[in-house]
Amino acid sequence: MRISAPARAEEPLHIVIDQGKVEPLPIALPGFIGKSQAERDTGTNIAKVISDDLERSGLFRALDPRSFIERSMDFDTLPRFNDWRIINTEALVTGQAVIQDDGRLRVEFRLWDVVRNQQLRGKKYYTTPENWRRIAHLVSDEIYTRLTGETGYFDTRVVFVQESGSKIARRKRLAIMDQDGANVSFLTDGFDMALTPRFSPTAQEVTYLSYFNNKPRVYLLNIESGQQEVVGDFPGMTFAPRFSPDGGKIIMSLDTRGNSDIYVMDLRNRRQTRLTEHPAIDTAPSYAPDSRAISFESDRSGRQQLYVMRSDGTDIRRISWGEGRYATPVWSPRGDLIAFTKMLRGRFYIGVMRPDGDPKTERLLTESFLDEGPTWAPNGRVLMFFRQTPNRRDGSGGTVRLWSVDLTGYNLREVPTLGDASDPAWSPLIK
């Protein structure tokens, strides 16, 4: 127990601060300096991408460069901290971009705590000049980690389903982009419908569902090489594939004679193991990050609910006890929460709860006509999902877009995509 005032005169006054301000941290990001015009342009672009990354996280507020007092900065001298404190910033990022004689780009940055007059971080990177965006994301990750303690998630990519065409002839193809919506490229041609892509947590590989001869099959796709293969040769239809945390297994549901159960397949020896055996529909399995447990959805109680079991299929426990139906449980990479889709009285919600099923820990983060398919950023702090906003009364038409939200429920934002997009899958940090 802590006290607010001293019991004895000799003891120092003791106060407890348990409330703070939930406001973004003000940060100043002057353009990275350079000698040539090309260097200055690159420096300005890098600072802009960093600024956008940090702002999008909801935890930072990039100050307007027009408010800066100190403008001509030398990268190798101390900033004039007073000038930065006056404009109420708490952190400052300085940097420079240099195109070397060998044609490569060198980018250096320093992160300053202008309240305590300290340098917090300093690094430099080398790459080809056209790869400057990646450096900007790496610098964003460094700043984010140093100031929040969380691992960054800016140097990541998102695989999603790009949708186009009419409702009858809908084309769904896999696409990949940086987490900020830049650098979009397509992974499948769109002749066969692609659904539910899931990233490997350890490699640049994606598993997804595609129809072949009108039969859904789980595929494995290497992003770098473009190579893909069918996962296993099952007698029935396979759904909802997802990697194990070590990337060595794929867990999915297999439908035989109208009954769906959870199976796991070892990718090394292609051996498959059945984990659930129940006449109800068991699907959407997701491993805990320590591989010891698996969450899934099942209608064994009469309606869709979330369950957790040991990874060998034993000790099945129901964890969702609120009103409505629950689906698509996804275990956080941090292990502390399970994200899900909830359906209640015709509305859809994205929420999180603790894996022990304590109903008090359930927290709904979003609500709309249709929110679905949550995926975690690799640091377990941000969720991305897709939202359909219909423009007809019957719920059809309109748009399907990707959105992100902080696990605290703040900072709901649309992720920019070219046209309709659904089923996002967040990559691990790029190595």
Added chain:
Amino acid sequence: MRFGFFLSVLAHVAIVMAAVVTLPSMFDGAEEFQMLPVEILEIGSETNVRAAALKIAEAPEPEPVKEEEPKFAEAPPPPPPPAMNEPVADDAMPALAKASDPKPKPKKAEKTSVKNTMPRRKPKPPAPQSKDELDLGELQALLDKAPKDEPKPQPQQSDDALDSLDDFLAEDQADLPRRAIGLGDGLTISEVDALRQEMQKCWRPPTGAANPEELIVELRIFLKEDGSLVRAPRIERSGTSTFGKNSFTMAAEEAARRAVVMCAPYDFLPADKYERWKEVTVTFDPASMVGY
């Protein structure tokens, strides 16, 4: 039909009777009500005022480069081009400008300006006690049985009136102005609350952390009489994580220290009670902020 009619009549009579019985007593009650004057004090308007200038320059800060970054006389040769055009990170950074740099160091400038612009405020001497006020000497005499078991104050602390019990018990000093002792000299709840409010205005707690109970930070701060910091806050306790210090605990420590430095000076604290707030321990506990 007839039964319903009688039932209706009975119900109406009952309502009228109830009104006759209860309404007068309600009015009586209202007449007996006495207004109690309550003085509403807005402590926030007085104590939450931000200082005109920050005084953190007086806190001895280590040279940034020395603490965090290795110094390099010159940039190291670039490594060979990586495969796949991957950027290469390198912690090595060139050193900042040396002390011989012709440019004036900001720290020095800050020191000068602070001394010129922020005169040190002396604490007001406590006013002599009137006879109607509580006689602390008498009170102490009544209470002096309990402290007898305590170790006697050290002679070298005799300049501090709070620690010298004998001085207070001496008759010839009973009527002299003195600094308070015991509970009477403590900060009031409002004053402590004002300090708490000021600090929490500057604190950005680590929200959304998985284990917020591991991010509790306790700082010890030393204040001058004008409410500014004597030196940078000292970390007493932090990072109860079983895995030791990590990026989360480090960020939590810095957020707490930044809050204390940013909100200084705490010039609203009562100067006559300086002895009670010259040293303060502050616990920053983000546990209740996790849901934000």
